[in-house]
Amino acid sequence: xxxxxxxxxxxxxxxxxxxxxxxxxxxxxxxxxxxxxxxxxxxxxxxxxxxxxxxxxxxxxxxxxxxxxxxxxxxxxxxxxxxxxxxxxxxxxxxxxxxxxxxxxxxxxxxxxxxxxxxxxxxxxxxxxxxxxxxxxxxxxxxxxxxxxxxxxxxxxxxxxxxxxxxxxxxxxxxxxxxxxxxxxxxxxxxxxxxxxxxxxxxxxxxxxxxxxxxxxxxxxxxxxxxxxxxxxxxxxxxxxxxxxxxxxxxxxxxxxxxxxxxxxxxxxxxxxxxxxxxxxxxxxxxxxxxxxxxxxxxxxxxxxxxxxxxxxxxxxxxxxxxxxxxxxxxxxxxxxxxxxxxxxxxxxxxxxxxxxxxxxxxxxxxxxxxxxxxxxxxxxxxxxxxxxxxxxxxxxxxxxxxxxxxxxxxxxxxxxxxxxxxxxxxxxxxxxxxxxxxxxxxxxxxxxxxxx
Numbered sequence: 001x002x003x004x005x006x007x008x009x010x011x012x013x014x015x016x017x018x019x020x021x022x023x024x025x026x027x028x029x030x031x032x033x034x035x036x037x038x039x040x041x042x043x044x045x046x047x048x049x050x051x052x053x054x055x056x057x058x059x060x061x062x063x064x065x066x067x068x069x070x071x072x073x074x075x076x077x078x079x080x081x082x083x084x085x086x087x088x089x090x091x092x093x094x095x096x097x098x099x100x101x102x103x104x105x106x107x108x109x110x111x112x113x114x115x116x117x118x119x120x121x122x123x124x125x126x127x128x129x130x131x132x133x134x135x136x137x138x139x140x141x142x143x144x145x146x147x148x149x150x151x152x153x154x155x156x157x158x159x160x161x162x163x164x165x166x167x168x169x170x171x172x173x174x175x176x177x178x179x180x181x182x183x184x185x186x187x188x189x190x191x192x193x194x195x196x197x198x199x200x201x202x203x204x205x206x207x208x209x210x211x212x213x214x215x216x217x218x219x220x221x222x223x224x225x226x227x228x229x230x231x232x233x234x235x236x237x238x239x240x241x242x243x244x245x246x247x248x249x250x251x252x253x254x255x256x257x258x259x260x261x262x263x264x265x266x267x268x269x270x271x272x273x274x275x276x277x278x279x280x281x282x283x284x285x286x287x288x289x290x291x292x293x294x295x296x297x298x299x300x301x302x303x304x305x306x307x308x309x310x311x312x313x314x315x316x317x318x319x320x321x322x323x324x325x326x327x328x329x330x331x332x333x334x335x336x337x338x339x340x341x342x343x344x345x346x347x348x349x350x351x352x353x354x355x356x357x358x359x360x361x362x363x364x365x366x367x368x369x370x371x372x373x374x375x376x377x378x379x380x381x382x383x384x385x386x387x388x389x390x391x392x393x394x395x396x397x398x399x400x401x402x403x404x405x406x407x408x409x410x411x412x413x414x415x416x417x418x419x420x421x422x423x424x425x426x427x428x429x430x431x432x433x434x435x436x437x438x439x440x441x442x443x444x445x446x447x448x449x450x451x452x453x
Contacts, residue, residue, distance in 0.1 A: 003129075003132070004026075004128075004132050004135075005125075005128040005129075005131075005132065007308050007310060008104070008112070008114060008309075008310075009100075009112050009113055009114030009115065010022070010026065010112055010113045010114075011103055011106070011110065011111070011112030011113075012110065012111075012112070013109055013110055014054075014056030014060065014103075014109060014110060014111040015056060015059075018056070018060060018110075018111050018112065018113065020059055020060065020062075020063040021063075023060045023063035023064050023067065023113060024063045024064070024066060024067040025067070025135050025139075026064070026067070026113055026131070026135065027063070027064040027065075027066070027067025027068045027071070027099070028067045028068075028070070028071050028134075028135075028139040028140065029131045029132070029133075029134035029135040029137070030047075030067075030068070030097065030099070030115055030131055030134075031045065031067070031068055031071030031072065031073045031140055032071070032131075032134040032137060032140060033127065033130045033131050033134050034047075034096055034097040034115075034117070034118075034127075034131075035071070035072070035073055035096065035140075037096070038096050039072075044072060044073070044074050044148065045072070045073045045074065045096045045097075045148075046073070046074045046075075046076065046093075046094075046095045046096050047068050047073050047074070047075055047076070047095055047096060047097050047098060047099060048075075048076050048078055048086060048089050048090050048093070048095045048097075048098040048099070048153065048156075049061055049064055049065050049068070049075050049076070049077050049078065049098070049099045049101075050077075050078040050079065050080070050081045050083075050085070050086040050089075050098070050099075050100050050101070050156070051079070051080060051100070051101035051102060051185075052080060052082075052083075052101070052102040052103075052184050052185040052213065052242050052243045053080045053183070053184060053185060053187070053208035053209075053210055053213060054102075054103070054108045054111060054210055054211075054213050054242070055108065055210030055211055056108075056109075056111045057080075057101045057102070057111060058210075060101045060111055060113065061077075061101045064099050064101065064113065065077060065150050067139075068099075068148060069147060069148035069149065069150050070139070070140075070141070070147060070148070071139060071140040071141075071142070071148070072140055072142040072146050072147060072148050073096075073148040074148045074149050074150075074151070075148060075149070075150040075151070076089075076093070076095065076151055076152075076153040076156075077150055077151065077152055077153055078153040078156035078157075079152075079153070079156065080185055080188065080208075081156055081157060081160065081185055081188075081189065082160075082185045082186050082189065082240075082243055082244035082245065082341070082342070082343065083100050083102055083104070083114065083185070083243040083244065083245045083339065084244065084245055084337055084339050084340065084341035084342070084343070084344065085156070085157070085160040085185075085189065085244075086098050086099075086100045086116065086120075087100075087116050087120035087121075087337070087338050087339045088120055088159075088160055088163055088337065088338075089120075089153070089156055089159060089160065090116050090118065090119065090120040091118075091119050091120040091338065092159055092163070094118075095118065096118050097115060097116060097117055097118060098115070098116040098120065099113060099114070099115055099116075100113075100114045100115075100116070100243070101113060101114075102114065102185065102242065102243040103242070103243075104241055104242055104243045104245065104246075105182075105214055105218065105219065105220050105241035105242055105243075105246070106214070106242070107213075107214060107215070108210070108211045108212065108213050108214070108215065115128075115131070116338075119338065120338040120339070121313075121338045122310060122313060122338075122339070157188065157189050160189065161189060161192060161193050161196065163336075164193050164343055164344055164347060165193065165196055165197060167333075167335075167336045167344060167347070167348070168197060168347055168348070168351050169269075169273070169348070169351055169355070170351040170352075170354050170355040171197055171198040171351070171354065172194065172197040172198040172199040172347070172350050172351060172354050173198035173199075173354065174198075174354060175198070175199045175200065175235045175236070175350055175353060175354055176199070176200040176202070176232065176233070176234045176235050177194055177199045177200065177201055177202070177234055177235065177236055177237065177238060177350060178201075178202045178203070178204065178225060178228045178229050178232060178234045178236075178237040178238070179191055179194060179201060179202070179203045179204070179206075179237070179238050179240075179346075180203075180204050180205045180217055180218055180219075180222075180224065180225040180228075180237065180238070180239040180240065181203065181204075181205045181206040181217075181218075181240055181244075182205050182213060182214050182217050182218025182219065182239070182240050182241050182242050182244075183205050183206070183207060183208040183209070183212040183213050183214070183215065183217060183218070183242075184205075184208060184213045184214065184218065184240065184241065184242035184243060184244060185242065185243050185244050186240040186244035186342065186343060187205070187206040187207070187208050189343070190203075190206075190238075190240060190244065190343055190346075191203045191206065193343060193347070194238075194346070194347065194350075197347055197350075197351075198354075199350065202228065202232050202234065204217065204224060204225065204228050205217035205218055205224070213242045214241065214242045218239055218240060218241050218242065219239040219240060219241040219246050219247070219248045219328075219329055219342075220241065222239055222248060222250060222256055225237040225239050225250055226250045226254035226255075226256070227254070229250050229251075229252065229254055230253075230254050233252075234252065235252055235350075235353065235359070235360065236249055236250065236251060236252065236257075236349075236350060236353065236360045237249060237250040238342075238346035238349075238350070239329075240342040240343070240346075241329075241342065244341075244342040244343060245330060245339060245340040245341060245342055246259075246328060246329040246330050246331075246340060246342045247259075247262065247329045247331060247342035247343075247345035247346045247349070248262075248328075248329040249262060249346070249349060249360065251359065251360040251361035251364065252359055252360065252361065253361060255361060257360060257361075257364045258327055258329065258369075259287075259325055259326055259327045259328055259329040259330065259331060260283070260287050260288045260290070260291040260327050260367055260369070261291075261364040261366075261367045261369070262325075262329065262331060262345060262349055262364075263281060263283065263287075263291065263323065263324075263325050263331060264291055264294050264295065264364075264366055264367045265349060265352055265363045265364065265366070266323060266331070266333070266345075266348055266349065266352070267281045267295060267298075267300055267323055268298055268300070268366065269348075269352045269355075270322065270323060271298065271299070271300055275322060275335070276300065276322055276323060277320060277321050277322040278301075278319065278320075278321060279299060279300050279301060280300070280301045280302070280303055280319070280321050281295055281300055281301070281302050281303070281321075281323055281324060282302075282303045282304075282305060282312050282315045282316055282319075282321055282323070282324025282325070283302055283303070283304060283305070283312075283324065283325065283326070283327075284304065284305050284306065284307045284308070284311065284312065284326050284327070285304050285305070285306065285307060285409055285411070286307055286326070286327050286409070286422070287302075287304075287326070287327050288327065288367070288369050288370055288372060288424065289370045289406065289407050289424045290367045290368045290369045290370050291367055293367075293368065294366045294367045294368070298366075303315055303319065303321070303324075305324075307326075307411070309325075309326060309330045309332065309339070309340055312324040312325060312326065312330075312332060313332060313338075313339070316332060316334045317334075321334065322334050322335050325340065325345075329342070329345070331345040333345065333348065370405075370406060370424040370425065370426065370431075371424065371425060371426075371427060371428040371431045372422065372423070372424045372431065373421075373422070373423045373424075373428075373431040373432055373435040374420060374421070374422045375420070375421045375422075375435055375439050376413070376418045376419070376420050376421075377418060377419045377420075377421060377439055377442045377443055377446075378416075378417065378418050379417055379447075379448055380417060380418070380419050380442055380443065380446035380447060380448060381417070381446045381447075381448055382412030382413060382417055382418060382419050382446070383412065384445075384446055385410050385411070385412050385419050385442070385446065386410075386412075388445050388446060390441060390444075390445040391410065391441055391442060391445050391446065394437070394438055394441040395408050395410060395438065398423070398434050398437070398438060401434065402423075402424075402425055402430075402434070405425060405426045406423065406424045406425035406426060406430070406431065406434075407423075407424050408421075408422070408423055408424075408434070408438070409421075409422040409423075410422075410438070410442070417448065419442050419446065421435055421438050421439055421442060422435075423435040423438065
């Protein structure tokens with residue numbers, strides 16, 4: 001049987017894979033596993049439940065809350081708030097766990113269920129496995145005073161806003177900013193917090209109707225944000241995704257500032273004020289070579305992890321580091337958050353613009369972005385990508401050709417028969433040519449064997 005939990009909770013097509021029945025069962029199992037400690041201490045477990053505004057979140061959140069309360073867990077219903085807000089609130093009120101209903105940057109028909117442990121952290125794999133196993137056990141069924149209560153978390157958004165403002169090293173006074181809220185969970189809170197921080201705010205993508213989340217707006221569709229920045233003569237634009245755990249930006253010219261550039265700006269600022277622990281930034285293997293060069297020039301080390309924010313989080317925790325993230329804009333500021341927070345990232349990015357008086361484009365220019373080509377080679381044996389001698393030799397030859405001016409990364413997909421070929425070089429022509437050669441080698445050497453009749 002396939003594992004229910006993926007790399008970011010349980011996710012799928014709402015009312016097909018992610019059904020009310022699944023949500024109810026998953027909540028009952030979470031009550032079993034995550035409520036044992038509080039019950040042993042003689043008190044009722046407490047959980048925070050929140051969602052993004054997609055239409056299916058209404059019935060999924062209702063099923064989750066019913067499953068928890070019916071299993072003797074008190075529920076604080078925070079309504080529509082960003083994923084990082086839900087994680088923060090779990091820690092802020094000392095809840096035993098939290099549940100976020102969201103499919104992040106996915107389209108509206110999808111949805112997902114993410115569970116946070118006490119403290120607002122992601123669940124370890126072994127705890128997720130225990131919850132899956134508990135789905136096969138009879139549900140807890142208290143009666144009378146033993147059932148949980150469901151209460152509205154009335155000041156959920158206010159608590160989160162105060163927290164964000166308190167983290168700022170500098171206010172945003174004098175900046176004009178366009179926010180793209182992706183018609184998602186940030187539509188209510190993001191304009192408020194950026195305004196309170198001192199910025200003049202113009203907002204797009206802030207009219208969620210349950211079906212338009214991430215639809216042509218947000219961090220996966222930056223053209224409307226760039227156009228709005230130019231139209232309004234803004235200093236910068238900030239783009240969230242549907243659950244606001246990511247942040248990408250555009251500068252005053254409409255040029256994109258990606259996650260690598262954002263991390264470089266934040267790491268440099270934190271390094272200068274002594275807040276970058278061990279002078280180390282955590283980034284995945286997909287981060288651009290230009291980020292590595294920029295950090296090396298400033299005396300900052302870059303610790304690489306596998307692709308996925310969970311690996312960035314693990315490295316931050318294990319090494320007691322303060323900043324890490326992904327090229328996609330999923331940035332984790334560990335002194336202030338337990339997960340990626342698009343609002344927090346955007347605020348601190350613009351705080352550096354306000355503090356230095358330098359345009360965002362100038363700050364971002366510390367990273368010379370190397371052209372990057374990424375090709376997915378389908379229908380090949382991804383299990384042999386790191387053992388086939390022909391592939392190994394081809395990669396070595398490409399690396400020798402590039403020297404210090406580029407790099408090569410081949411990695412197998414974790415979910416489909418695809419090998420991803422990534423090449424960075426000083427120019428697009430070289431990157432394209434080397435990537436094309438490697439793709440042909442992968443197709444030839446790793447072709448799936450068909451059985452003969």
